[in-house]
Amino acid sequence: MIKITLKGDVVKEYDNGTSIAQVAQSLGQGLFKAACCGKVDGKVQDLRFELNADCALEICTFDDDNGRRAFRHTASHMLAQAVKRLFPNAKLAIGPSIENGFYYDFDVEKPFTNDELAKIEAEMTKISKEELKIEHFTLPVDEAKKLMASEPYKLELIDEHAASGEAISFYKQGDFTDLCAGPHLLDTGKIKAFKLTSATGAYWRGDEKNKMLCRVYGTAFPKAAELAEYLEKLEEAKKRDHNLIGRQLKYFTTSDVIGQGLPLLMPKGAKLFQILNRYVEDKEAEHGYVMTKTPFMAKSDLYKISGHWDHYRDGMFILGDESKDKEVYALRPMTCPFQYTIYNTELHSYKDLPIRFGETSTLFRNESSGEMHGLIRVRQFTISEGHLVVTPEQLESEFDGVVNLIKEMMGELGLLDDLTYRFSKWDPDDKEKYVGTAEIWENCQNTMRHILDDLGLEYTEAVGEAAFYGPKLDIQIKNVHGKEDTLITVQIDPFLAENFDMVFVDKDNAKKRPYIIHRTSIGCYERTIALLLEKYAGALPLWLAPVQAIVMPISDRQQEYAQNLVKKLRQNGMRVELDDRNEKIGYKIREGQLEKVPYMLVLGDREMENGEIAVRSRSEGDKGAMKIDDFIAMAAEEVRTKAK
RNA sequence: GCUACUGUGGCUCAAUGGCAGAGCAGUUCACUCGUAAUGAACAGGUUGUCGGUUCGAUUCCGACCAGUAGCUCCA
Numbered sequence: 242m243i244k245i246t247l248k249g250d251v252v253k254e255y256d257n258g259t260s261i262a263q264v265a266q267s268l269g270q271g272l273f274k275a276a277c278c279g280k281v282d283g284k285v286q287d288l289r290f291e292l293n294a295d296c297a298l299e300i301c302t303f304d305d306d307n308g309r310r311a312f313r314h315t316a317s318h319m320l321a322q323a324v325k326r327l328f329p330n331a332k333l334a335i336g337p338s339i340e341n342g343f344y345y346d347f348d349v350e351k352p353f354t355n356d357e358l359a360k361i362e363a364e365m366t367k368i369s370k371e372e373l374k375i376e377h378f379t380l381p382v383d384e385a386k387k388l389m390a391s392e393p394y395k396l397e398l399i400d401e402h403a404a405s406g407e408a409i410s411f412y413k414q415g416d417f418t419d420l421c422a423g424p425h426l427l428d429t430g431k432i433k434a435f436k437l438t439s440a441t442g443a444y445w446r447g448d449e450k451n452k453m454l455c456r457v458y459g460t461a462f463p464k465a466a467e468l469a470e471y472l473e474k475l476e477e478a479k480k481r482d483h484n485l486i487g488r489q490l491k492y493f494t495t496s497d498v499i500g501q502g503l504p505l506l507m508p509k510g511a512k513l514f515q516i517l518n519r520y521v522e523d524k525e526a527e528h529g530y531v532m533t534k535t536p537f538m539a540k541s542d543l544y545k546i547s548g549h550w551d552h553y554r555d556g557m558f559i560l561g562d563e564s565k566d567k568e569v570y571a572l573r574p575m576t577c578p579f580q581y582t583i584y585n586t587e588l589h590s591y592k593d594l595p596i597r598f599g600e601t602s603t604l605f606r607n608e609s610s611g612e613m614h615g616l617i618r619v620r621q622f623t624i625s626e627g628h629l630v631v632t633p634e635q636l637e638s639e640f641d642g643v644v645n646l647i648k649e650m651m652g653e654l655g656l657l658d659d660l661t662y663r664f665s666k667w668d669p670d671d672k673e674k675y676v677g678t679a680e681i682w683e684n685c686q687n688t689m690r691h692i693l694d695d696l697g698l699e700y701t702e703a704v705g706e707a708a709f710y711g712p713k714l715d716i717q718i719k720n721v722h723g724k725e726d727t728l729i730t731v732q733i734d735p736f737l738a739e740n741f742d743m744v745f746v747d748k749d750n751a752k753k754r755p756y757i758i759h760r761t762s763i764g765c766y767e768r769t770i771a772l773l774l775e776k777y778a779g780a781l782p783l784w785l786a787p788v789q790a791i792v793m794p795i796s797d798r799q800q801e802y803a804q805n806l807v808k809k810l811r812q813n814g815m816r817v818e819l820d821d822r823n824e825k826i827g828y829k830i831r832e833g834q835l836e837k838v839p840y841m842l843v844l845g846d847r848e849m850e851n852g853e854i855a856v857r858s859r860s861e862g863d864k865g866a867m868k869i870d871d872f873i874a875m876a877a878e879e880v881r882t883k884a885k
Numbered sequence: 886g887c888u889a890c891u892g893u894g895g896c897u898c899a900a901u902g903g904c905a906g907a908g909c910a911g912u913u914c915a916c917u918c919g920u921a922a923u924g925a926a927c928a929g930g931u932u933g934u935c936g937g938u939u940c941g942a943u944u945c946c947g948a949c950c951a952g953u954a955g956c957u958c959c960a
Binding site for chain 2: 352353354355439440441442443444447448449453454455456458484488489495496497498500501556575604606608609610611612613614615617618622624715722724726727728729730761764765767768793795796797798823824825826827828829830831832833834835841843845846847855857862863
């Protein structure tokens with residue numbers, strides 16, 4: 242007998258060799274039906290796993306992340322089985338579960354059409370109804386290869402696994418067998434509520450040098466209602482897409498003849514940009530930043546010193562032609578070397594440091610044509626850029642200061658809770674991308690990890706995501722499609738100070754290398770505006786709203802009163818417009834609501850007589866009449882508290 | 886850059902190998918109106934661009950441009 246510690250520290254005895262599924266069954270039929278996998282002493286295991294020693298066991302259902310993954314991974318096998326039945330020549334690549342579903346990659350002559358996707362989905366329904374038992378088995382490498390002889394991608398995977406010395410693991414359901422480490426459900430009947438959402442291209446092993454396969458995405462839930470709710474939520478999310486809202490509400494537009502990745506900010510977008518920009522520059526000044534204003538282009542010489550010419554040339558817009566003996570310039574893809582040049586105009590004492598340079602900096606990057614996306618990924622953008630030149634002793638406190646400033650600002654924008662943190666490290670095997678020696682990288686990364694841990698940040702680590710010149714703290718955010726992007730980045734640069742021969746004179750009168758922190762405070766204005774529009778579905782908080790209120794006289798009689806009101810509100814710093822069109826009040830209000838204007842100020846004879854305004858809030862509706870000064874005070878307080 | 890889809894007045898969408906249509910927005914006129922659309926009239930398009938097939942192309946084919954999702958790359 243073995244002792245198994247279950248949820249709530251309940252200990253029960255079982256026969257040696259009892260499977261996780263059997264334990265679940267002994268605890269109740271409901272749990273058995275819902276069980277997707279188990280966790281034995283913290284390690285995820287298949288339901289078929291036999292327990293042979295005392296252990297702690299957790300039964301994972303769909304509510305658990307591991308359970309959900311097993312559930313959807315089983316769905317991905319059903320997808321592959323359906324494809325194999327309908328398209329026997331399709332070659333199988335891989336098919337994992339992902340955050341909100343699963344996918345499977347196939348090598349097929351022609352990518353699947355929507356009609357074919359529907360047929361595959363119908364076949365999956367059949368497979369579900371067949372309630373095929375899913376069996377697990379292992380084979381030695383040579384037999385495994387025999388079994389998968391017609392699957393070149395599987396053979397490649399087997400060869401890789403072979404190095405570990407372990408037997409090769411398979412799962413079989415009816416007429417379909419797949420190379421797979423599991424875990425999986427016990428039969429295909431559990432997966433009833435699923436949907437194939439799209440078919441796209443994806444490179445084998447995520448490498449663009451490899452063949453592009455056909456990837457089918459799908460999702461699955463235990464109940465049809467949950468699936469419907471999820472799909473509904475996806476549709477709802479799409480309505481918040483900044484690319485839709487931003488164009489509808491006239492924040493930005495694009496033009497075929499201007500070019501890809503070159504959005505035009507319209508009056509509302511430009512106003513929002515200005516609000517954010519003033520906020521950033523004022524806030525940074527408070528925090529001891531000094532502003533620079535540097536050229537949008539420079540000779541290639543500059544980028545040769547910084548290393549960008551070698552590492553980043555394809556990403557730059559280059560002007561001039563070297564072969565014609567003309568000077569070659571490039572639009573700047575970053576601000577670093579410009580601010581370094583300012584630093585180097587004089588010899589600095591340790592007493593001068595830290596120096597915190599900030600610049601509202603417009604950058605140009607020649608992104609590949611397939612990368613552009615609304616305001617999130619563009620070819621020209623403006624970033625709240627900055628570089629801190631610090632002594633080694635100041636590195637930690639200055640880094641902390643940067644992160645705290647970011648958090649304060651993200652809090653005021655209302656985005657703080659949507660952020661995740663990523664520690665982006667170099668890839669020692671990628672000699673092409675990264676400069677410098679392993680020793681410097683490891684040192685710098687250890688310093689950074691130490692700082693992040695002291696800050697108490699919860700972060701993930703990502704190999705190969707560092708800049709070519711140093712490790713990064715990337716602050717990530719997801720768009721309405723669930724796609725993650727970097728909103729903000731803070732980098733420690735141990736190399737470029739060397740390239741630019743930057744020094745400071747320390748207490749001992751010796752010239753030493755400073756550290757440089759590259760950082761942004763709210764990121765690129767375009768991208769941040771996009772995420773704000775999505776966060777608020779266009780209904781920006783009062784302090785950010787390009788138009789904060791619209792004054793709406795009911796008839797011509799209130800014309801003069803309305804104009805005076807607009808004047809007074811503007812004198813009090815409010816962004817106000819007058820809607821004196823000859824339209825009914827209901828019509829004006831409808832438009833104001835659709836434009837997501839925070840306040841609509843209705844003026845009729847009653848208000849005019851009493852020196853009041855009837856205030857309508859976009860979210861709370863008619864708030865009744867109030868004195869003008871009371872409204873000004875109320876709005877001022879709302880602006881002051883920002884998004885908190 | 887790769888895979889797929891899409892492109893019709895300012896916007897949302899309809900239609901067809903044979904004269905391109907609706908709603909909203911716009912303009913004009915009337916109405917001076919109390920919290921999500923007053924009525925009428927008018928105007929607005931070389932169907933993304935350039936080629937090809939065809940008696941005839943907006944529709945079919947090709948290239949390019951742009952947009953969308955995914956991959957790769959990246960702030």
